[in-house]
Amino acid sequence: MEFSPSRPDHPAPVVTRSPEFPPAGLFPPQVRDSFPALAEAGEVYLDSAATTQKPRSVIDTVRNYHASATANAARGTYPWATALTQQIAAVRARTARFIGAGDPGEIVFTAGATAALNAVALSWGLTALRDGDEILYSPADHAANVLPWYLLRDTLARFGRRIELVPYRMTPSGRADSADIADKIGPRTRLLTVSHLHHVFGGLTALDDLRDRIPDRVLVCYDCSQSGGHLPVDVAALGADFAVFAGHKMFAAPGTGVLYCHRRVHPDLRPFLPGGATDARLTTDGFETGRMPGLLEGGTPNIPGILALGTALEALDSYGMPAVAAHNRILTRRLLDGLRDVPGVDFLPGPGHGAGDTGYGIVSFTLDGISAADLGFVLAEYGFLVRTGTHCVPAAADAETGSVRVSTHIYTGLADIDHFTDRVRALAEEFV
Template sequence: MVRASAPETSTPTPPAAARGPAHPGVRALFPALTEAAEVYLDSASTTQKPRPVIDAVHRYHRERTANAGRGTYPWAGALTSEVVAVRAAMAEFIGAAPDEVVFTGGATAGLNAVALSWGLANLRDGDEILYSPRDHASNVYPWQHLRGLLARFGRRIELMPYRVNELGEADIEDVAARITPRTRMITVAHLHHVFGGLTTLEELRGRIDPRIALCFDCSQSGGHVPVRMAELNADFAVFAAHKMFGAPGTGVLYCHRRRHSELLPFLPGGNSGVSLDDSGLVGGAMPQLLEGGTHNLPGILALGAALEVLGELGLDAITAHNRALTRRLIAGLRPITGVEFTPGPAYAPCETGYGIVSFTVAGISATDLGFVLSELGFLVRTGAHCVPAGGPAADEDSVRVSTHIYTTVDEIDRFTQCVATIAEEVS
């Protein structure tokens, strides 16, 4: 934890788009917000669901429920076409080809698919993976699990940790210094789930051997900022639908075509595209190679509806709205005695922010502060935020505030006033 710099002299006035929801009628899109008195400030954990997403789930269960890719009757055929359309829409959303878009059970499932489908097949004794132990557990544990599995078969791989700077971003020079001829993958949080720092690895463009796979956890950036695979030069990337207005239990794994020939089947079984010959399983085409079993069909349809809502609202508008709220939140918290910010946008030299700010208040634990805030109607996340147990940041409990397009400046101002009152009482 690092202490905030000197207080700003004034609170910035937000642009008109940030004073209320950034799109006419946007608040009415989210039924839970129109019916609840509480202020929801935990969108990094999961976003509220707009009516079209809720309707998509209900419609699947209510009208012509069937399976996709199995039957030739009209119900099944129509559903198969809808899944194909959602895949194409997701591909367009991230600048990919449809066969590079794999539907998964979530971002965690996607990262484990990379570890088990690509890692088991391609990593050799002495190879290295660069990672941050301060990332979400889902971008740490799969690589540790992979290391343990390979060790059982006599292959030793190394997990090389790199630092995070005070902006909450991967320390690029530290990453560069740790790259060796044995480095096979660099995995990174595109938008950090606690610190709110954005890492693209752009500064390393041209300095990374193209044989090194780049893997991005886009769980927090998807649906919050424009994310384009070509700009990231990503080999793999994962998205969590429930953090981008979609339903829980659905995710997307992006896998660049240049890696397709390196993949083993994942979840082989029905609908996985594999076949048998005398040597055993033979992998089929992507994306079916990584999609064995029955799809989470209501979740995929909900993702399609979420993508339509995001398109109508506009990612640029969402990004600007979250940036304005982030700066407003920091400006409101900074003068409060006892407030300490974690690494993140509070230390940025320019106007930046992506809707995530974490902090502590002296004299009260993060857990207790979160409880008091919830009693007063403010719903925030507290604790270590799924940072791996036993890691270097596992004991850095904090309060995390995270916003989205439906969050208003009035809510942020009332929140910071509430924190100021609590801080004064515990000082």
């Protein structure tokens, strides 16, 4: 469609706020000063589900690695190398504590959450799955938690093993439908994979009501790309066998991820990226695998990325993850309150269809009369940076309009949300 947006200086209507949203529980605006990209920016960044802004300490960590005592870890006995080896071991231990893992040996550093999910498919699925086995998944999940299972199915079929991918539904509140999952767990189910916090819908899935009905033979894989760094995550409490995290969505640098592998699955894992530093060796009979986590960490690691992850986790611990989650819940409610009565706004599944104190900083919606892409462009003209489109969901790839996704973090304030909803209201008056 063709349209002429209002001039950026066109004032939005003044909306009286409900008094039921006190500022208590929010981080002060001064927290933005720790994030250089935001400290003096005029834009309002509302795309933290795509990537978070980086605190100054993380930026300094990356810079310091490249500027001082650059070396390779676990490759030498000179001080620069041994110091890095010890630092990476410390980051591994900190990561284990941060996500509630029982042992640092359950923590594998990867190139990202996508690499971590593919590692599950390649290091476990290729050898553990048998003809007729099943994987339960959601077609509404991120491509990184859908496409690896399709590639796995295709690869196994080329060797005469046929596995089934069984889809399950999502609820209007944006969570995995536990009742549907329970109905579809069968005698050949071997893996159940779920998004802990859905990247579009913002619904939180913990499978609490299913825990006692999932047989031991069914492994559970959580995609924690959105929950990590946004709310407390305890992989032991979740009953996870696998869990993946994206460092760049938790204040760290791109190119670093975490794969959690519960100790019980270690005997079933094979190297998926063998090379230097892989804990494996050649024998007279061929190839012998070693121990975790080196088993899955072949090649030179992303050393500055791993060090930056350690600094990011230190920053998150200093803020307190319960406080981070509370901040995002308050902002989510404020956002819903501001958008709910805007003419033409339609919420996707998620907190917009829930009740009470729901939501952890992700809300997606459409506006009648304008495509999501066009709306995102206009909002950017007014300084609001949001994600638009189908958000890497393969099942929605052919959708004509997609949606607008708003996502927050501790550097987002009530004023940011209020100004945003005022602007959407003003645009709705033009297009609806």
